[in-house]
Amino acid sequence: MSALIDLEAYAEEVASFCALAEAFVARESAPALKRIVDDLRAGIAKGLPSWTWSTPTAIHFQPSNRYDSPGKKARSAHFTLGFVCSFTRPERVNKKPGAVWAVAHTATHIKVERDDNALHCLHFDYKNAGQLGPQLHIQVSEADTGGLPIPRLASAAFLPTDCADVMLCELHPEAWEKRQRAGNNQWHVGIVRNGQEHRTVAYLNDIGAQWRADIRRTRFSLIQAYTSTVPSLPSHKKELAQKGW
Amino acid sequence: MKSKGDIVYIDDEPEGLVALAKAEGSGQRLAGFTPDDLKRAAKAASSASLWVFDYFTVEQERVVPTLDAPGSSGLGVFHQFRRLLGEARPPSVLVSSHLEEAIGVFDYTRRHIVAEQLGVEWVSNKAKADEPIREIVALADAVASIVKAHKSLAEVDSARYPEAVASRVLRLPTAVAWNAVAVQDIDSWRPPATTSTPAENKTVGDLLLKLDPKLKLSRELVAWMVRQVLPYPSFLVRAPHVATRLGITLACLRSALAKKSKLAELLQSSLYGGVLAGFLGDRWWSAGVDALAFDVPRDAVQRKAHLKELVAPAALRELPIGEWVVVSDDELVETDEIALVGDCVRASDEHFPSQAPPAWVKIESAKASKVLARKVRLEDQNGLVT
Numbered sequence: 001m002s003a004l005i006d007l008e009a010y011a012e013e014v015a016s017f018c019a020l021a022e023a024f025v026a027r028e029s030a031p032a033l034k035r036i037v038d039d040l041r042a043g044i045a046k047g048l049p050s051w052t053w054s055t056p057t058a059i060h061f062q063p064s065n066r067y068d069s070p071g072k073k074a075r076s077a078h079f080t081l082g083f084v085c086s087f088t089r090p091e092r093v094n095k096k097p098g099a100v101w102a103v104a105h106t107a108t109h110i111k112v113e114r115d116d117n118a119l120h121c122l123h124f125d126y127k128n129a130g131q132l133g134p135q136l137h138i139q140v141s142e143a144d145t146g147g148l149p150i151p152r153l154a155s156a157a158f159l160p161t162d163c164a165d166v167m168l169c170e171l172h173p174e175a176w177e178k179r180q181r182a183g184n185n186q187w188h189v190g191i192v193r194n195g196q197e198h199r200t201v202a203y204l205n206d207i208g209a210q211w212r213a214d215i216r217r218t219r220f221s222l223i224q225a226y227t228s229t230v231p232s233l234p235s236h237k238k239e240l241a242q243k244g245w
Numbered sequence: 246m247k248s249k250g251d252i253v254y255i256d257d258e259p260e261g262l263v264a265l266a267k268a269e270g271s272g273q274r275l276a277g278f279t280p281d282d283l284k285r286a287a288k289a290a291s292s293a294s295l296w297v298f299d300y301f302t303v304e305q306e307r308v309v310p311t312l313d314a315p316g317s318s319g320l321g322v323f324h325q326f327r328r329l330l331g332e333a334r335p336p337s338v339l340v341s342s343h344l345e346e347a348i349g350v351f352d353y354t355r356r357h358i359v360a361e362q363l364g365v366e367w368v369s370n371k372a373k374a375d376e377p378i379r380e381i382v383a384l385a386d387a388v389a390s391i392v393k394a395h396k397s398l399a400e401v402d403s404a405r406y407p408e409a410v411a412s413r414v415l416r417l418p419t420a421v422a423w424n425a426v427a428v429q430d431i432d433s434w435r436p437p438a439t440t441s442t443p444a445e446n447k448t449v450g451d452l453l454l455k456l457d458p459k460l461k462l463s464r465e466l467v468a469w470m471v472r473q474v475l476p477y478p479s480f481l482v483r484a485p486h487v488a489t490r491l492g493i494t495l496a497c498l499r500s501a502l503a504k505k506s507k508l509a510e511l512l513q514s515s516l517y518g519g520v521l522a523g524f525l526g527d528r529w530w531s532a533g534v535d536a537l538a539f540d541v542p543r544d545a546v547q548r549k550a551h552l553k554e555l556v557a558p559a560a561l562r563e564l565p566i567g568e569w570v571v572v573s574d575d576e577l578v579e580t581d582e583i584a585l586v587g588d589c590v591r592a593s594d595e596h597f598p599s600q601a602p603p604a605w606v607k608i609e610s611a612k613a614s615k616v617l618a619r620k621v622r623l624e625d626q627n628g629l630v631t
Contacts (some may be wrong), residue, residue, distance in 0.1 A: 027625050028586050031568045034602075038531075042539035045423045045532070056543050057568070 003228060004090060008099035009161070009235030011040050013195040016188035017161040020179060024168055026060040026078075033059055043087075044099050050088040058082035058111070061164075064171045076115040078168050083108040083160040103233075108163040109141075120144070124155055124163045127227070135228040136203065144193075149194075154223050156200045161192065173185075195236035206230045250276035252385050253290045255283070255322050256299035262340070262371060269378045272387060283322065283631070284452055290326050294392075294463075296337040298323050299371070300347035318347070320363060327364075328424040329449060333442045333456035335388050336366035336467045340377055344370050347436040354578045357472045366468050384467060387520035391463040398462065399441055407432035413520035414466060417530070418476070418516050426564035427532040430480035434473065434600055437465035459596050470521050477601040478571070478579070483529035485583050489569040490538040493552060493562060495581055500559035503562065508555040511537055575617050590625035592617065 025033050036055060042049050063078040087101035108125040113119050121141035127133060133152035142149055157163050166169050168176040180189050206229055211219055232240040252274045256260060259277030266275045276293075278286035280302045290296055298319030323337055339360070341347045348368075351359045354366040367384060369377040391398075395415035401409040411417040411428045418424065433463065441458035448454070478486055488498040491508075501508045515533025522528070542548045545566075553561045568586040573579050577592060590611055591603035603622060611618045611629055618629055 027590065027628060028568060030591070031570055031586055036572070038535045039539055041426045041429075041532070042423065042535040044427045045536060046539065047422060159613060 002088070002102040002104055004100050004232040004240075005087075005103055005105055006233075006235045006239065007040070007044050007087065007101055009027075009237060009239070010195070011037070011044060013236050014040055014161055015190055016191040017164070018121070019188045020185060020192065021164060021168065023179060024062050024172055028064055029059045029061075032057055050086065050104070052084060052086045052140065054084040055082040058109070061168070061171070062222045063115070064175075066174060067171045077112060077118075077171060079110055079112045079171060081108065081110055081160070081164055081167065083163070085160065106158055106160070108158070108160045110163065110167055112167075124158055124166075125152075126158045132225070134224055134226045152224075154226065156203070159199075162196060165192070165196070191236050193236075196237070198234035198236065198238050202230050202234055203228065248294075248385075248478070249273050250289065251292075251294040251389070252276065252297060252381060253278065253286055253293040253295070254297040254299075255280065255286055255302065255319060256340075257302045259299075262297075262299075265375065266378050266382075269375055269382075271378060271382045274382060276526075280322065283325070285601065287326060287329055287449075288454065290334075292457060293331055293335055294388040295324060295335050295381060296323065297381055298337065298339055298365075298371040300339055300341035301343065320365075323365065329447070329452075330456060331442070331455065332461045333458060334464065335460050336384055336464045338367040338369055338381055338384065339363060339365050340369045340371045340381075342371040344368065352576045352578070355476070355576055357476055361468075361472055366464065366523065367471055368375070370503075383505075383521055383524050384471075387467050387470070388460070388463045390520050391461045391466050392457075395441070395459040395462060404439075406438060407436060410436045410466075415517075416522075417519070418514050421514055421533065421536075423532040423536045424528070426535070427480060427530050430532055434479050434598075437462065437469050439465050467521070471524070473598045473601070475521065475525045475528070476530070477598065480531050482531045482534060483528060483571070483579060484527060485579070485581055486531070487512070487529050487534050489564065489571060489583050490534050491541060491552065491555075492548065492564050492569075493556065494564060495583065497556060497559060497562035501556035504559045506556050506559055508537075519552060570605040573606050575606070575610060575614055577604040577606070577620065579604070590628045591622045592620040592625075593622065594620050 018033055020035055022033060032055065033047050040053050043053050058080040061078055063076045065074045065076045066177070067074055067077065071225065083106065085106040087103040088104045090100065090102050103126060105128060108124040109121070110123065111119065111121050121144055122137070122138055123141060124138050127135045127137065134154040136155045136158040137152040138155045138182070139149065139152045156165050179185065207223060207226060210222060214222060234240050250273065252356060254275050254277045256262065256277065257279055259279065262276050263272060263277045266272045274288050278289070290406070300319045302319055302322065321338060327334060345351070348359060348363065353370065360366055360368045367380065369380050371377050391414055397413055398406070398409050408428050411431050412419060415431065417427050425451070439462050442456065442461050444458040445456050446453060447456055484498060485495050488495045491498070512529060515529045515537070517528040517530060542551050549561070549563065552563060569583050570586050570589055571579050572582040572584050572589065573592070577594060582604070584607060586605070588608055589605040590608055592606045592611070593601070593603040606617060606621070608628055611621050621629060
């Protein structure tokens with residue numbers, strides 16, 4: 001089920017995330033990083049009934065050899081990130097529309113490349129209506145699995161900034177943590193942290209409610225088949241997306 | 246605030262600039278005074294929109310700096326006026342036909358920096374034909390415009406202040422979808438939010454001066470515009486930024502604007518028309534340009550068709566696929582050149598406002614200049630290694 005999202009609030013979160021992540025983005029992708037913030041704001045301002053926010057070109061992140069590679073010296077690797085997020089206006093809008101849309105579809109594509117040309121592609125998806133698998137999931141690209149779309153693994157991350165956060169942790173574990181802990185970044189960290197917490201808790205509570213309601217399934221199989229009934233994603237301010245209703 | 250004689254001009258020979266102003270149709274704006282007539286000048290200065298001081302008020306001092314007695318430069322007069330009127334004073338402009346003799350060698354394209362260092366708002370070269378008069382009149386007009394809006398700026402709630410500055414001073418169009426985004430952008434550039442000075446009369450000797458409480462905010466807003474907003478890509482951007490965001494060459498953009506294309510029509514609402522419009526060249530609202538760029542299709546075939554329709558009857562010249570940036574020169578001043586991001590690195594210096602994005606400079610330029618190389622950001626230094 002699609003959830004409502006206050007995109008103006010999320011745009012604040014995106015701007016804060018980009019301010020934190022800027023140091024990890026390759027120079028060649030610096031204009032693209034700025035553009036995703038500008039495009040999101042422009043899309044919100046236009047107020048179209050349905051529209052897409054996406055990366056025209058994938059964003060390249062800085063390489064790292066400080067990722068987890070036990071027993072071996074890690075070779076330099078980097079990841080690129082691209083996404084497509086589609087939003088539609090909720091059906092009932094009584095007043096002049098605010099910045100509230102329904103998440104129709106999101107897919108964030110990650111490509112991890114190592115300097116010896118080893119390549120790995122995966123994507124974070126928001127399940128479409130009628131699709132099997134967890135509402136929020138990661139899967140390895142079907143091109144890498146001989147066309148096999150499974151397994152889909154439950155994920156807490158689905159919005160592009162959440163996915164970038166996950167990948168930065170994987171490839172730049174120490175530097176990304178240091179960046180977040182730096183004193184003068186606390187304002188940005190706070191906004192991103194709160195946004196992630198409120199969204200994730202909404203989904204966890206929803207899963208918990210479904211667990212309690214359905215006693216004829218195992219917990220993990222319910223997660224694996226989880227379809228969200230979260231009507232509205234709380235923003236970093238913990239406000240539910242209700243503006244304009 | 247009257248417009249006749251609203252520009253107080255101090256010069257040992259004011260006739261030259263006054264004559265130039267007359268030729269430009271602004272003769273009645275300039276009230277010229279010599280250094281012998283400072284009391285009358287001070288009285289006029291208390292209600293002026295702008296003060297203009299010629300640096301060399303004694304010709305002899307231009308030839309040889311004097312060590313026999315305190316010098317009598319226009320800056321000295323400025324400081325006396327500043328002491329008289331305090332914060333209730335308009336912006337000031339330092340002029341000279343011999344600027345480098347006066348204040349040393351400096352980059353004229355970054356004169357907003359040297360102006361700030363000298364304590365004035367602007368510096369202009371009297372030898373540059375009609376440029377000083379245009380600039381002086383534009384600055385005085387800006388002050389007059391802000392003074393008119395002063396009441397609404399002073400009384401508005403703090404939450405609505407950026408919006409008030411946007412609409413009253415910067416003339417942000419209200420009936421555009423991107424209005425709220427532009428207001429946010431303006432707020433992120435921290436417009437001055439000073440309150441008024443007390444309205445009072447001041448007596449100095451036999452001089453009665455009427456202090457105008459509206460001048461402080463006017464001066465600070467003008468200073469903000471010329472020192473921060475206009476010299477850097479802010480909520481207002483230059484034509485090369487418009488071109489790169491749309492994915493067309495600058496020549497194509499200029500041709501489309503000249504030929505009254507659909508693009509020219511669509512960009513009209515984004516063309517900046519507030520105070521100091523055109524002062525350092527045309528600017529466009531960044532939020533408005535983003536709104537236009539948002540509609541450009543991602544698919545190559547659709548994009549070409551869309552842009553072709555936009556720029557017609559001008560011929561479409563698309564930028565090749567890639568990330569394009571506006572290049573700055575060795576002094577970190579934006580040029581009209583655009584280049585692929587891979588050929589550039591990011592640089593800034595101590596004068597950049599914290600909210601300004603870094604300048605993009607060509608790698609080859611940074612490699613050729615040690616000074617420029619040191620201004621390149623640390624994370625881009627590896628781009629300079631051969």
